Amino acid sequence: MANSSDPLLCSQSDNVLAFGYEEEQHPNPNDQHLPSLDSTIERCIGDFGWPQFLQALLASFAWAFDAQQTFISVFTDAEPSWHCTTTHQLHNTSTCNVFSNNICQIPKDSWTWDFPKHTSIISEWGLECAGSIMKGLPESSFFMGCLVGGLVLATLADSSLGRKNMIFLGSLVMSLSALSTAFSNNIWIYSALRFICGCGRAIVGTSALVLSTELVGKKWRGHAGTIGFFCFTLGFLSLPAMAYIIRGSSWRIMYLWTSIPTLLYCIVIHLLVYESPRWLFVRGRKEEAIATLKSMSSLTLNIMSFSSVALEEKCNVDFWSTLKMVVEQRWPLRRLAIVTVIGFGIGMVYYGMPLSLGNLAYDLYLSVTLNALSELPAALVSLAVIGKMKRKTTVMVFSVLSGVCSAVTSVLMMIKGIFIFKERIQMGVELVSFFSACTAFNVLLIYTIELFQTCVRNSTMSMLRQAVVFGGVFGPVLAAGGRDNGSVSFCVFGLVIGFCGLFVVFLPETRGRPLCDTMEEEEHRLSH
Incomplete structure (x- = not known):
């Protein structure tokens, strides 16, 4: 444990503690609440300069590779188009004309794929007549892996x-497995x-988002978080x-083109990205935290001594302690249960709808x-509303709107006949x-960061993403089943996200609040 003479770089007067709070005189030492790192981060490295931007950008670029591996199956596992090659007469009627909507009822020698068989796993491995569970197995396996990886590695x-090492480890596993998939x-x-x-x-996007937001103060927290959303859009668009x-x-070839850049990105992360100074502080690694702050700082800073024994004793936890801190008290467990329900509903649409586009x-x-491309205006709107609208209102409005529009899409798919611009309206x-x-x-991701503390923030964010992924597990099956009746899948999407989004009313509002670093600090806030 570091001694009390360790330096902290911060240009403040002598009556300001290293963690950014003015020293107060309390007759009872038990009345002192634990300090936060928010004001120290803001004072020592500024609000949001180029060093923070570059670090947030490098960390957030992991989202691009996250998007590629999440949605790559839209093309690699697609149902290829086909056409008739010969005419078999059945009661003077072409077999292809009678059964043209069901390839499995057509003799195999009377049709062929429009493209070579190796363009999709469906045609290469003869899965055209397999059930929806078999066709959706690879992508469902991917989402199940996200669940297992998140549960095992979340804390x-x-x-x-730490955040940086988890981005590196997750990206490395993702790239090597994608490379192996090509064979x-x-x-x-x-x-x-x-x-x-x-x-x-499972751990890449969460760690990248938490790391980018912990490098800045509360004023720019939402803006730093949205960098990852733009990177995710870039990765999605590349497919x-x-x-x-x-x-x-x-x-x-799709897997080769996406895995090799991810492998190169791992090298960049290892060499150029800093660890979160917040995490380093609460883990007691003060010298490394100070070095990180100094590397990113554009200010001339003075050296001050400080003591962080209390913070270390509260936050120097292991794997199981992190989970215990969340579940042993009512208020964090309640918050986590609510955000996971909302995440489940959003995840079913977020991951399932792109997989259903073929329907x-x-x-x-x-x-x-x-x-x-719609991810781009979504990121821009998120950036705009983060600083102006309440988190609860934003999540509810957009969840319900998504549910209504999904239900309308389902109705349009059920309408028989063709009317002008039907396809365009539906799209x-x-x-x-x-x-x-x-x-x-x-917005829910930023909201969750603000709801939980530094000691458990990455863990709770991971649990939220597991709930989102769990919703996505049903996406491939719904998409495969929707090839016969696509309106059913979109109806399910609309009902689930609309209902789950209403649970946000049971959460506290966090807009404009500083981040808390310990559970005790949040309890002190709730008691006042």
């Missing part, structure tokens, strides 16, 4: 490894590797571009591109639904 970013020779190996990829992916360029080529009567490349309403889900998801 390591808080307890022992799969059956759906079982393919699904197993997708599971491993999901395990690595239809790559798929269009290599159309007709093997689906394996719409619209070009797959264009529809995926439009959905990916437009679907885009509004996905855009609303994206915005609700973005």
Whole structure:
């Protein structure tokens, strides 16, 4: 444990403690509440300068690779188009004409794929007549891997490894498993590797978001968090571009093109990204925290002595202690239960709807591109409302709007016959639904960061993302089942997200509040 003469770099008067609170005289030492790092971060490295921006950008770029591995199956696992090659007469009627909507009822020698068989796992491995569970197995395995990886690794970013190391580890697992996926020779190996990829992916986005927001003060916290949302959009947009360029080529090339850049990114993270000074402080690694603050600071700072024994004793926890701190008290457990319910509903739409785009009567490349592009205005809207609207109101409004639009999409799909611009209206309403889900998801992530403390922040964020992913687990099955009746999947999407979004009314508002670092500090705030 470091001694009391350790330096902290901060340009403040002598009556200000190292953690940013003025020293107060209390007749009873038990009345003192634990300090926060918020004001120290703001005073020592400024509000939001170029050093913080570059660090947040480097950390947040992990979201681009997260998006690629999450939605890559939209193209690699797609149901390819086909056409008749010969005419078999059945009561003087073409077999293809009678059963043209069901490929499994057509003799195999009377049809062929429009593109080479290796363009999709469905055509390469003869899965065109497999059930929806089998077709959705690889992507469901990916989401199950996200669940398992999140549950097993969630608290390591808080307890022992830190945010930076978890981004590195997750990105490395994700890249190596994606690279290995390119050499799969059956759906079982393919699904197993997708599971491993999901395990690595589970901790990447969460750690990147927490790290980028902990490098800045409360004024710029939401803005730093939205950098990751823009990076996610970039990664999502890269998929239809790559798929269009290599159309007709093997689906394996998609995995090669996404895994190699991720591997290079791991090197960048290891060499250039700093660890969160907040996490270093609460873990008792004061010298490293000071060095990080000094490296990012653009100010001329004075040296002050400080003591952080109390903070270390409260936050120097292990894997199980982190979980115990959340579940042993009523208020953090209640908050966590509510945000996971909301996350489940949002996740079913956020991950399931892009996988169901093939069920719409619209070009797959264009529809995926439009959905990916809708992430950009969602990030911009999130950036705009973060500083102006209440978190509760924003999450509820966009969740309900997404549910209504998804239900309208379902109704449009059930309407028989063709009317003018039906396909365009259907696509437009679907885009509004996905855009609303994206915005609700973005704000919910920032909201959750503000609801929980530094000691458990990464763990609770991971649990939220597991709830989102758990909702996404049902997406591939709904998408595969929706190939026969797509309106059912969109109806389920609308009902679930609309209902789950209403639970936000039971959470406290956090807009404009500083971040707390310990559970005791939050309890002190709640008691006053």
